[in-house]
Amino acid sequence: MSRPVVVEKRKWDGSVSARxxxxxxxxxxxxxxxxxxxxxxxxxxxRGEREVVDRREATAAGSAWWVVTAWADDEGRVRYEVDAATxxxxxxxxxxxxxxxxxxxxxxxxxxxxxxxxxxxRSREMxxxxxxxxxARAGLADAARRWRSKRWPFDGTLADLxxxxxxxxx
Numbered sequence: 001m002s003r004p005v006v007v008e009k010r011k012w013d014g015s016v017s018a019r020x021x022x023x024x025x026x027x028x029x030x031x032x033x034x035x036x037x038x039x040x041x042x043x044x045x046x047r048g049e050r051e052v053v054d055r056r057e058a059t060a061a062g063s064a065w066w067v068v069t070a071w072a073d074d075e076g077r078v079r080y081e082v083d084a085a086t087x088x089x090x091x092x093x094x095x096x097x098x099x100x101x102x103x104x105x106x107x108x109x110x111x112x113x114x115x116x117x118x119x120x121x122r123s124r125e126m127x128x129x130x131x132x133x134x135x136a137r138a139g140l141a142d143a144a145r146r147w148r149s150k151r152w153p154f155d156g157t158l159a160d161l162x163x164x165x166x167x168x169x170x
Contacts (some may be wrong), residue, residue: 005034008096012126017046019101020053024095031152032095034060035161048148058161060153061088061159064112065139066104067097070158073107078159080106082143084119084136098138100128104143106154111144144164 002023009018020042022034036042036057045048059069067085070078082104088097104120105112123133145156 005093005095006127010096010098011099019043019045025070030063034059037137044126056162058158060158063087064142065135066143068143068153071161102138104134106147
């Protein structure tokens with residue numbers, strides 16, 4: 001059974017960088033899964049912009065320091081973008097996580113670490129504690145291991161959701 005939620009992608013300083021509606025599908029204490037439908041408006045609050053999501057996205061967050069979003073590219077191949085992030089919190093219709101500015105791009109058998117310079121700069125500017133800097137890197141390493149061994153959420157969980165239709169809002 002799915003239920004509507006609002007997702008907030010936050011920054012370490014407490015500001016909300018993005019907010020959008022989604023459908024929470026899996027609400028296990030150690031696993032959150034939500035779907036964002038194509039056509040959803042995503043407010044980029046720090047930029048003062050609104051974007052329309054042009055593809056269906058399936059997202060998972062566990063108790064580790066990552067949030068992974070999957071989508072299908074124009075050829076139908078599943079792509080994954082992993083944000084280093086604090087473990088996601090959920091609270092009465094809200095799912096929130098702190099994006100730590102370090103990303104892992106997964107696809108075509110390749111894992112690429114991205115935004116290392118931005119992570120280093122933001123770590124200094126926002127004063128990430130040592131355990132947060134370590135958690136970000138350890139989280140992406142965990143996600144890469146899971147992806148290589150096809151463990152949750154890279155076991156087909158998110159890919160299958162890209163092909164399904166979310167139950168209509170009621």
